[in-house]
Amino acid sequence: MSTVAVTGLNATDNPAPGVAVARALKDADPATRVVGLAYDLLDPGNYAPAWFDDVFLVPYPSQGSDVLRSRLTEILDAVRIDAVLPNLDSELPAFVALEGWLHERGVGTFLPTRQQFDLRSKLHLADLGERAGLPVPETVVLSEPAELYTLHEKLSYPLVIKGVFYGAAVCHSLEDALHAYHDVLAKWGAPVLAQRVIRGKEIDVCAVGDGAGGLLGAVPMRKTLLTDKGKGWAGVAVKDPEALAMTERFMDASDWRGPCEVELIRDEDGKTWLLEINPRFPAWCYMTAAAGANLPWLAARAAMGDTIAPERGFTPGTMFVRISIDQIARLDDYEALATTGSLVDRAHRFQGEDR
Amino acid sequence: MNLGTRLGDLAISDSGFVFDPYTGASFTVNATGLHLLRALKDGVIDRAGLLAGLDEAFDVDGADAGRDVDDFLGQLRRYELLPRDFELGASEVTP
Numbered sequence: 001m002s003t004v005a006v007t008g009l010n011a012t013d014n015p016a017p018g019v020a021v022a023r024a025l026k027d028a029d030p031a032t033r034v035v036g037l038a039y040d041l042l043d044p045g046n047y048a049p050a051w052f053d054d055v056f057l058v059p060y061p062s063q064g065s066d067v068l069r070s071r072l073t074e075i076l077d078a079v080r081i082d083a084v085l086p087n088l089d090s091e092l093p094a095f096v097a098l099e100g101w102l103h104e105r106g107v108g109t110f111l112p113t114r115q116q117f118d119l120r121s122k123l124h125l126a127d128l129g130e131r132a133g134l135p136v137p138e139t140v141v142l143s144e145p146a147e148l149y150t151l152h153e154k155l156s157y158p159l160v161i162k163g164v165f166y167g168a169a170v171c172h173s174l175e176d177a178l179h180a181y182h183d184v185l186a187k188w189g190a191p192v193l194a195q196r197v198i199r200g201k202e203i204d205v206c207a208v209g210d211g212a213g214g215l216l217g218a219v220p221m222r223k224t225l226l227t228d229k230g231k232g233w234a235g236v237a238v239k240d241p242e243a244l245a246m247t248e249r250f251m252d253a254s255d256w257r258g259p260c261e262v263e264l265i266r267d268e269d270g271k272t273w274l275l276e277i278n279p280r281f282p283a284w285c286y287m288t289a290a291a292g293a294n295l296p297w298l299a300a301r302a303a304m305g306d307t308i309a310p311e312r313g314f315t316p317g318t319m320f321v322r323i324s325i326d327q328i329a330r331l332d333d334y335e336a337l338a339t340t341g342s343l344v345d346r347a348h349r350f351q352g353e354d355r
Numbered sequence: 356m357n358l359g360t361r362l363g364d365l366a367i368s369d370s371g372f373v374f375d376p377y378t379g380a381s382f383t384v385n386a387t388g389l390h391l392l393r394a395l396k397d398g399v400i401d402r403a404g405l406l407a408g409l410d411e412a413f414d415v416d417g418a419d420a421g422r423d424v425d426d427f428l429g430q431l432r433r434y435e436l437l438p439r440d441f442e443l444g445a446s447e448v449t450p
Contacts, residue, residue, distance in 0.1 A: 201378075222379040236379035239364070316376035317366060 003033040003080055004300045005107070008087030008280075009045025009052070010038075013324070014231050017087040019044070020286035021296040022051040027289050028297035035079055041337055047329035049346055054079055057341040065094040069101060076105055078344055083108040083303035085259075085296065087280050089165060092117055110211075110258045110303035112279055119254055120277035122164055122193055132253035134246055134274040137196040148177050151194055160195045163188030170197060198275070200267040203243045204232075206285050208295050208302070210310075211257030216302070217295050217311040218247050219288045225321070234321040235284055237291045237314060242272055250277065259285075259299050284320060291318035362436045367392055375436065382434075387413060391427055395437075402443045 004025055008016030022034045022045065036045050036052035039060055046055045056075045059067045068091075075081070084107055086095040095102075096114050103109070119128050122139075129136035140147075140154050151159070152174075161180035162168045165188050169180035177194070184192050207218040220243040225234035247262045261278040281296060288295040291314040302308045336343050366374040371389045374381045384392060387409065394408050405424050410416045424443075431437040 224379060238379045239376040317374050317379075 001031045001033060002029075002082045002300075002304060003035060004303075005035040005037055005075075005081045005084040006052075006087065007037045007039075007058070007085070007091060009036050009043035009055070010040065011044040013227055014229055015283040015322075017281040017283045017285055019048060019051060020283055021085055021087060021281055022048075023286050024289040024294050024296035025300055026051055027286075028294050032300075033079075035075075035081055037075075037084075038337075041334070044327060046337060046343065047327055047333060049333075054345060055337065055343040057337060061088070061091040061094055065097040068094045069098055072098070072102075072105075075342075076107070078342065081107050083110070083300050085281075085300060085303065086111070089279055092279055108303040108305055110208075110299050112209075112257050112260075116254050116256055117279055120256075120260070120279060122162060122276065123191070125274070125276070128250075128253065128277075129274050132249045132274075134249055135271065136274050137198050139196075140194045142181065142192045142194055143190065145178060145181055148174060148181060148194075151177065155194055155196050158197045160197055162193040162195060164191055164193065165189075198265050198267050198273050200265045200273075202275075203238070203240055203264045203266060203272070204235075204282060204284075205240075205243050205247045205262040205264065206259070206282050206288050206295055207247050207251070207262055208259050208299050209251045209254070209256030210302075210308070211255060213252045213255050215244075215248050215251045215310065215312075216308055217288070217293050217298050218244055219291055219293055219295065219314045220244060221284060221287065224319070232284060234319065235287065236320075237287060237316050237318040239316040242266075246272060246274065250274075258302075259295065287318055287320045288314065290320070291315045362392075362395060362431065365392065365396070365436065367396070375434075380434075387415075387423070388427060391424065395431075400444055405443070 006018045006022050008018030010016040011019045025032050025034055033053045034051060036055040037058045038046050038055055039058060045052055058071050086092055096111050096117060099109050099111060118124060123141060126136045126139055138155060140151065158170050158172045160168050161171055161177055161184055163184040167184045167188050171177040171180050181192050203220055203222055205218050205220045208216040210216045220238050220240040221235045222238050223232035223235045227233050243264055246264060250262060259281040261282040263276040264272050265275050266272045285296055293311045293314040298308055298311055333343055361377060364376055371384045373384060390412050391405060394405055399405055399408060406420055409420050432439055432441060
């Protein structure tokens, strides 16, 4: 039996991928022990015993890798962990920094290098696009709001103002852009980016790179229902040879190792643009397991040192539709997490809830 | 003329539910639409062949049936399920 630690247990209307990853691991092998590493007492995944056998609270990424290492040392004294799959952009640099230490402690990883992580950042995406032969919408890096007054000389409205990590707003005027600039700056810090708007149909590819320029597996998806935040609430796996070819070009140009999400958009003239590369699984990654290409399980096996054959088949037409349910949480689970920061081996309390 | 992979790869159920695996789009067709889609997939891409099939299955013929076929092909072109320059031929060709 293997034990895999998974982060990102937040599962609100803009969910982190952790619950989907854990569910996919349990689907592949129900005997897999999944350890949840949660940031908040009320992360919904904490109270899902069907998918998380143990839960440990961990410090927020802003506290840095030394604090994370200290907490992981305590956790590793309590449970064996064979591999860890981090699922949030913000925590990846700390896990990448701790990779050597994790390996010494017997914890396998399948992560991008720091260089690869930086290469796909929004700041460097245009360079990556050029290197990989992938068109990226024109982007201007803004370091001060005064640059917005001359922005129209480089990009025409409407345009998108984006944070370097998260956040994006379509702006139709200078006033819109100023408001969005300050909003994004306050939430996500500098620099702020301005990008040409491409109108069309989005295609997202959940993929795993082998770290040597190859693609271990990939499933393209089209969103069929969006939330008011523009997040996919329903989607369908599609056959999209061009999206897969673009994903292969990204892998080849970056030698990407580990999971990622390639965000593409096809404009009305049929040209497909690279919008973003997210350096971790998307929240919809459980659908890859349902479509016959269980990419979280593939990444977990790679992290545990297995030799992985590329898994390129999947079933187009596999759909997902999210659901919000009021999950019943046990007071003793809440108490254990609140007082000790951990919820260890609660399998004995699990009594047949539906997976 | 080749029909292209879009129409050839459509998943078509007996109920008339049609799924395009390239776009994720789905739509429904009535019995005559279903008959025409299947005929096109089977390689019947000449007007006489399509009309003869409709007549045999639904006992319809004449100018109305011809217009309906043209309308239906127009819709398929609009949804890019057929190449924009697709025209019915005079003889039967395998797609």
